[in-house]
Amino acid sequence: xxxxxxxxxxxxxxxxxxxxxxxxxxxxxxxxxxxxxxxxxxxxxxxxxxxxxxxxxxxxxxxxxxxxxxxxxxxxxxxxxxxxxxxxxxxxxxxxxxxxxxxxxxxxxxxxxxxxxxxxxxxxxxxxxxxxxxxxxxxxxxxxxxxxxxxxxxxxxxxxxxxxxxxxxxxxxxxxxxxxxxxxxxxxxxxxxxxxxxxxxxxxxxxxxxxxxxxxxxxxxxxxxxxxxxxxxxxxxxxxxxxxxxxxxxxxxxxxxxxxxxxxxxxxxxxxxxxxxxxxxxxxxxxxxxxxxxxxxxxxxx
Numbered sequence: 001x002x003x004x005x006x007x008x009x010x011x012x013x014x015x016x017x018x019x020x021x022x023x024x025x026x027x028x029x030x031x032x033x034x035x036x037x038x039x040x041x042x043x044x045x046x047x048x049x050x051x052x053x054x055x056x057x058x059x060x061x062x063x064x065x066x067x068x069x070x071x072x073x074x075x076x077x078x079x080x081x082x083x084x085x086x087x088x089x090x091x092x093x094x095x096x097x098x099x100x101x102x103x104x105x106x107x108x109x110x111x112x113x114x115x116x117x118x119x120x121x122x123x124x125x126x127x128x129x130x131x132x133x134x135x136x137x138x139x140x141x142x143x144x145x146x147x148x149x150x151x152x153x154x155x156x157x158x159x160x161x162x163x164x165x166x167x168x169x170x171x172x173x174x175x176x177x178x179x180x181x182x183x184x185x186x187x188x189x190x191x192x193x194x195x196x197x198x199x200x201x202x203x204x205x206x207x208x209x210x211x212x213x214x215x216x217x218x219x220x221x222x223x224x225x226x227x228x229x230x231x232x233x234x235x236x237x238x239x240x241x242x243x244x245x246x247x248x249x250x251x252x253x254x255x256x257x258x259x260x261x262x263x264x265x266x267x268x269x270x271x272x273x274x275x276x277x278x279x280x281x282x283x284x285x286x287x288x289x290x291x292x293x294x295x296x297x298x299x300x301x302x
Contacts (some may be wrong), residue, residue, distance in 0.1 A: 051275075051282075054271060055275055056070040056080075058084055058272040059080045060073060061084075062267055064079045083268070084271060088272045088276075097252045098255075100252075101235060101251035101277075104173070105251075108177065109227055109234060112174055113230070116184075117181075117223060120182050121189050121211050123138075124186050124187075125189065125192075125197060138179050138183070139183050142179045142183065150239075157171075163244065165249060168244050173233075181230070185222055227288070238257065242254050252273065255273075
């Protein structure tokens, strides 16, 4: 009788744990079903409401926008028109600023990716005096706020003749983008198996060939992630451009802000300009979405 009682007493926690596990499994199964998908879709649509509203506003006439909200277009689709985009193309300030944005963003992104990749490889796999101290110095630059460097660098660019030029803005964005680029790529390159690099060296590959043929292809996801981060940061920047540019070199963010200050009622130009300024980085992000996710998840699973 004693053995039976003990066996019964020992069996009860097992049944309780099994019951708890089955309840947890049922809850997890429900959460992973269609309900979560519906919730995520609703959240995503809610997040896209401002973008949809801006798109619809850019396709409406100014008198319609002043008379009613953008959502009335669903009951009156005849309000949709492309006249605002035609006026946008006729606005030389907006079109030239859009070109300036491309001229600033593309070189600033390419320079940060190329220099950051070279420096990251050097810090990860090349031996030179003070390597760790140099890397620590680069990482410490991550804590320097952009606002602290605006006035000193503006004075320096003024003495060098770079203030108010596109080149000056490119150099500023490149300098402040490099610390994060070196930190990210160095840590990613350091995870490459040493045996793979040694095998390439035994085959006669030099450092540059090793970097181009082995490291760069393996570091594609991290490089793509860095490129997306840098592109979005430079494209959407207004503070640096507002300080370092002048008339004729302003990007689209500053040009739109100037249009609001000077012509507060020209929404037919501002709406399509703001939408184009927003949709281009979105297109870049979705074009490289797979590489971005791979770069963010790199190293998470061994």
